[in-house]
Amino acid sequence: MVKVSVPALVEGAVYVPGLPKEYVSERFGVALDDIAKLGSAENPHGPSPKAMEALAKSNLKLDIYPDWTAKPLREAIAKRYGFDPDCVVCGSGETEVIALVIRAFAAPGEAILMHNPCFPIYRIYAACEGRSIILSPMGKDFEPLVDEYVKRLADNPRIAFITNPHNPSGVLLSEAQVRRICDAASKDTLVVLDEAYIHYSETDGLMKLLPEYDNLIVLRTFSKAYGLAGLRVGFGISANPELIRPLRNIKPTWNMGHAQIIGASAAVFDEEHVQRAVATVLESKRFVAEEMAKMNRFRMVPGSRSNFFLAEIVDPGLDSTVVFNRLLEAGVIVKDGKDIEGLGDRYLRVDLNLKRHMERFLSALRSIDRS
Ligand SMILES: Cc1ncc(COP(=O)(O)O)c(C=O)c1O
Structure with a gap:
């Protein structure tokens, strides 16, 4: 094979995006609609209706x-x-x-x-x-x-x-x-x-x-x-x-x-759409904070003012990749902290989304919390 010279340095870490639903559905046999996609910080309510109308x-x-x-x-x-x-x-x-x-x-x-x-x-x-x-x-x-x-x-x-x-x-x-x-x-x-x-x-x-x-x-x-x-x-x-x-x-x-x-x-x-997303995220944040406070092996890192938060893995017997994979099996996609340079393997980044998705996340986490 001809060796191609690459003047721009392309060494080191590459970006690891949140996984798509289709991959998880196929791999773990979870129905697409049931998957909680909490790794890409997308809007819980989909695209701006004003944008969709203008495009149509x-x-x-x-x-x-x-x-x-x-x-x-x-x-x-x-x-x-x-x-x-x-x-x-x-x-x-x-x-x-x-x-x-x-x-x-x-x-x-x-x-x-x-x-x-x-x-x-x-x-x-x-x-x-x-x-x-x-x-x-x-x-x-x-x-x-x-x-x-x-x-x-x-x-x-x-x-x-x-x-x-x-x-x-x-x-x-x-x-x-x-x-x-x-x-x-x-x-x-x-x-x-x-x-x-x-x-x-x-x-x-x-x-x-x-x-x-x-x-x-x-x-x-x-x-x-x-x-x-x-x-x-x-x-x-x-x-x-x-x-x-x-x-x-x-x-x-x-x-x-x-x-x-x-x-x-x-x-x-489209301020209305923005405000709808903000309201959902704030409600989910309160709900998840309350539920995670009852867990022993995980902690919600306080202070997020965004549509995601960091979940700390407190139990030294677990790491972020183990938890990430266990969540995937349960149809929950989050971000493995190990894929974010400087964050490391004690954290997951988790989106705040619709309550039913957060319930799926919490239930999957609880099953690890107790196991
Ligand atoms: C802090 C920050 N800036 C910028 C972006 C880029 O967003 P996009 O390229 O989708 O506009 C992201 C996406 O995750 C982000 O987290």
């Missing part, structure tokens, strides 16, 4: 190129949040915007700061083409240690990622803590505030800080509270169009198709 009504001109900058979607997002459309860049999922940010603002060899653990994609793209990674530790229950983070900002990383609420812990930094980080970052550091899960925190998020910091960019996705993970839409927004321009210039030219533009332009105004 649209005359998708699939023979014609879309606007290469997704202008109608940039305009809709700008209108929703009160910015200029030139302050918005759209990507095929927020994941694409993260990749663009890293390529545009950190040259090979330069440093990128992030929490440990964090959304694995930051690490994977940062490591590509030889960037260096500065990790900032988290507390016992994964509370962000702002002093530690600020200390590392003194090394002048080119990019500093903050995830708010954090993935995988769901912990939310306060406005004062985020301000402290923005104030401590030098003008040579781009601060990236990833608000993929912000709706579940029941706050408006911190786009309001954008006019105060011209080295700040906020990232969001339509995959979570809008229920459009399969559509693939995310965006970056900044009050400083000079941060957005390079992202637009290096993005794959027609990265957004007509369906992405039409669906997300409608979803961004």
